[in-house]
Amino acid sequence: MRRTSLSSDDRYPMRSETDNIDMATVGDFGREWRRFDQSMVRPEENARTFREYFAIFPWDRLPLNSVGFDAGCGSGRWAVLVAKRVGRLHCVDASAAALDVARRNLTGRDNVKFHQAPISAMPFDNASMDFGYSLGVLHHLPDPSAGLAECVRKLKPGAPMLIYIYYAFDNKPVWFRTLWRMSDYVRRAVSKTPFPLKVAIADVLAAFVYWPLARGAQLAQRVGLNIAKWPLGAYSWRSYYTMRTDALDRFGTRLEHRMARTEIQAMMEAAGLCDIRFSESLPFWCAIGYRA
Secondary structure, eight states: OOOOOOOTTEEOOOOHHHHTOOHHHHHHHHHHHHHOOSTTSOHHHHHHHHHHHTTTOOGGGSOTTOEEEEETOTTSTTHHHHTTTSSEEEEEESOHHHHHHHHHHTTTOTTEEEEEOOGGGOSSOTTOBSEEEEESOGGGSSOHHHHHHHHHHTBOTTOEEEEEOOBOSTTSOHHHHHHHHHHHHHHHHHTTSOHHHHHHHHHHHIIIIIHHHHHHHHHHHHTTOOOTTSTTGGGTTSOHHHHHHHHHHHHHOSOOOOBOHHHHHHHHHHHTEEEEEEOSSSSTTEEEEEEO
16 A cells, blocks of 8 residues: 655554554654754754764755655654755655654754655656665664565666664674674664553663763873774764763663674665765764665
């Protein structure tokens, strides 16, 4: 079942077994974006984060008044800045709660349309989009490969697709990967608790793990040390609000996949993307490909 309407009130009757979504994960993200709607993120922090994720995106190759999609838009934090650069942007998310937050954050942007639907049923024609992106979403699907393939089908030949997939720490030393495995046991336990308890635990982790390590990295950087392998060094300049958000995102999510760069490359090729390029800087892994 696929809708053809582009109404801003699109609703899709989701069936988790057939739509490649985990409803518990969708519900948790809806609650997360209600709690952390990004309204307290400073514009300069948001802009810097946006530049990191979109560093390899080929803005200069988009046609005039380009039309594209944000697959799994969440709070709309990326769409806020993308919408300024394109002709039309379709924000798609399986969570009605997340879309409500995105609508508020994009108030006044008349070139944005909102669709409540899973990635498997995005309500526009195949080969109709000039660009697409899905950041931090595909790895929360039961089948990331199927999700990416559906995104690629919506693109015109030659159109770019930007993705961000949690990395498997394949560019980190063994001790770093060991620390992650230990933290993942914590995630598996925390993610099964009721949402209010998840929030409380995530706040404790933000205060006593994220903040000390991030500010320690900041001090180390100031005295000239290399923090490339410092745990949570990527948060050295980020706000405490972002640390709280990401702690909940990281430890409150029931379903996640992590992939090595080679696995992501293979997945992109299988989905029909070519001329694939990876960003060599944080966050890992961001990659761009073009529909063959």
